Amino acid sequence: AQKVTQAQTEISVVEKEDVTLDCVYETRDTTYYLFWYKQPPSGELVFLIRRNSFDEQNEISGRYSWNFQKSTSSFNFTITASQVVDSAVYFCALSEDWRGGGADGLTFGKGTHLIIQP
Amino acid sequence: EPEVTQTPSHQVTQMGQEVILRCVPISNHLYFYWYRQILGQKVEFLVSFYNNEISEKSEIFDDQFSVERPDGSNFTLKIRSTKLEDSAMYFCASSERPPGTGGDYGYTFGSGTRLTVV
Numbered sequence: 528a529q530k531v532t533q534a535q536t537e538i539s540v541v542e543k544e545d546v547t548l549d550c551v552y553e554t555r556d557t558t559y560y561l562f563w564y565k566q567p568p569s570g571e572l573v574f575l576i577r578r579n580s581f582d583e584q585n586e587i588s589g590r591y592s593w594n595f596q597k598s599t600s601s602f603n604f605t606i607t608a609s610q611v612v613d614s615a616v617y618f619c620a621l622s623e624d625w626r627g628g629g630a631d632g633l634t635f636g637k638g639t640h641l642i643i644q645p
Numbered sequence: 646e647p648e649v650t651q652t653p654s655h656q657v658t659q660m661g662q663e664v665i666l667r668c669v670p671i672s673n674h675l676y677f678y679w680y681r682q683i684l685g686q687k688v689e690f691l692v693s694f695y696n697n698e699i700s701e702k703s704e705i706f707d708d709q710f711s712v713e714r715p716d717g718s719n720f721t722l723k724i725r726s727t728k729l730e731d732s733a734m735y736f737c738a739s740s741e742r743p744p745g746t747g748g749d750y751g752y753t754f755g756s757g758t759r760l761t762v763v
């Protein structure tokens with residue numbers, strides 16, 4: 528069975544600090560997909576990134592970067608120079624390889640509540 | 646940018662009543678999903694739907710739940726006899742292809758319906 532662990536339930540930092548959110552996953556599949564979503568106080572789920580298991584290149588998008596390491600089954604998310612608007616709950620999620628006829632849902636971690644203080 | 650639309654944004658119902666939550670997926674998407682998030686907890690997969698039938702469902706999706714695509718645009722989740730523990734945010738999502746397939750595709754969540762059972 529697949530599982531996603533976000534051990535940090537809450538992180539509080541001062542604006543402009545860098546912060547890393549950890550995500551560790553378990554899956555028996557060799558092909559799988561990892562996601563990060565942001566949930567601001569308004570409640571919607573905002574897609575941030577999707578990465579497949581064959582692509583271990585780190586990705587950078589503005590102040591956001593992701594470090595995928597298969598050897599440690601981790602897909603960590605770093606925000607550089609954090610801003611108050613980054614305050615939200617961040618979820619890591621996993622999807623296993625699609626098998627013909629199936630459309631499995633995403634397995635989410637419990638989320639990390641990130642608080643950026645001015 | 647195309648959106649998944651959910652109505653209503655908030656619904657209050659009495660225990661034992663039936664509720665129908667409505668979703669309009671993105672028009673060219675073929676796979677539809679419902680997720681649930683109990684307040685302060687992680688997002689949990691309920692069901693996926695493709696080609697007018699349920700593709701996968703979780704153990705949460707018991708006999709009191711049903712889904713339907715009554716016409717070409719709506720996708721509904723019905724809870725037959727609501728319980729207090731059904732109080733949660735319900736998210737609809739849609740995608741062009743299942744999450745576990747290669748290539749770029751959309752996997753978009755709606756803004757959610759907050760269901761309160763009293």
